Amino acid sequence: MERVPAHGIEVFLAIVREGSMRAAADVLGVGAPTVTLQLKALEELLGIGLLFRTTRGIQLTDAGRVLFDAAAPAHRDLTYAIKKTREMAKSTTGTLRLSLSREAYIAALAPALGEYLAKNPGIKLNISWDEEPVDLVRHGIHGGIRMGDVLTPDMIAVRVTPPIKSAFFASPSYLQTHGIPKRPRDLLNHQCIRQRLPTSVTPREWWVLEDGQDKRLDPPARLIFDSAEGVIQAARDGHGVGWSTRLTLEEHFSRGDLEPLLEPYVKDLPPFYIYYPEQNKRVECLKLLVEFLRSKLRKTPGN
Template sequence: MERAPIHGIEVFLTIVREGSMRAAAEVLGVGAPAVSLQMKALEDRLGVDLLFRTTRSIEMTDAGRVLFEAAAPAYRDMVHAVRKSQESAKSTTGTLRLSLSRGAYITAVAPVLAKFRAENPVITLDISWNEELVDIVREGFHAGIRLGDILAPDMIAVRATGPVPSVFFASPDYLKEQGTPKHPRDLLKHHCIRYRQPTSRAIREWWVTEKGQETRIDPPSRLVFDTVVGVIQAARDGHGVGWSMRTTMEEHLRTGELKTVLEPYARPLPPFYIYYPEQNKRVECLRLFVDCLRQQHRQKKAQR
């Protein structure tokens, strides 16, 4: 399919609308000779004369009238569409679509949600909870929020939290029956409940900190879930020891359904980041949300 000479048509329409090449040149911000050359290039490409040129005026030929009557409305619609697109990107209204895990919501989003909604009451947040790392561009999301070690590549990433505290946990009944582990090596003798990352299908490694050194441990497990909720529920049911971020556990720890173990050894998880493609950085509602996350992170960092 032959590409339409959009720029040349814009020059032609401007000449007709303004009544002269000199006036068109002022509107287009170029010199009159450049307008004349662009007009000639358009006529040469189309193989027809579009304008009668005299020393006093410019008139359209029959071919010029056909082009003007067809192109002028289409050009106005195109200009209107461009303006609407620009206004949409700059608008503080509309819908912001986010993909994130339950842990990301509890840790990064929940602390800023009330403030963001109060400051931006006409922005709708459309949030999809998903443990799986989805293709946010293909699925139509503006941004995603994930731990820093599982971010999608080729994205702008902005830190939303500090390192995320983690905990080892088990139910009181399990600990009463099996005993409480005192050292990470004791986990090799316990029933451990592991988490499989849905996207990579890899079982998440367990890490501990001892005397300033980080060590990976790989306790055997006969119970694996691809959701953190599954790991927590199995631990509540007394099936073994789990490991997860503390923010997802607070309610169960407060009620006593679960107890922490090995607290001095639990290594923090990586920070959460909000990430998005380059083309979304000018979306105003996303910029406002990113700024809100940044401000929250700075405030928490200053309080430490």
């Protein structure tokens, strides 16, 4: 594929429009010798003269007229497209596409959503509800929110929440029948309800803090779901003990349909991060959301 000598054509068009080499140099913000050299280089590349000087100024050759008639509208359209693209990057209006899990929504976005929308009335959020990371670039998504900052090298991650508390839980009816676990090892003798990612066949690991150390638990699972909602519902129905982020459970604890367990042993999980591809860092709508969530985090005690 033949490459277009864009700089040379831009110089050529400026000379024709302005009527002289010096006027074109002033418009382009370069020296007159640079304009002369770039025009000469373009003519040598094309193998034909494009302009000649007369007592009345600059005149087009026949080849120059062909090039100008074709290139001028194309350059105008390209300039307009670049202008509109830059305006989109700086625009505070438009649709911002995000990918996040239910936990990410509850922890990072929901507490700030009302204020964010009120401050940015021109921005619409198009949210993809995904329980595991998706290819943002492939799906045309501006950014995502996920727990932890372990991402591919081409992603930027910005922390937007404190560490997240976890919780073990079960229904009062289950505990009345099977007893209350006192230590993490007691879970090995209970019916456990665990969660796996939609694309995984194995459940997520359970973690506790015991004797000052992080310890992994792998109790046998009677039920396995591919969503936290399934684990919570099964626990409410009295089928066993579950483990999840506490923020998804507070309403159930308040109502009494679930009870927290093993509270001295619960472990904090990593914070949530908003992440996005390097090429999206100049998208103004995304920049506004990132800075807004960061400002909310800075106001959180201990951050």
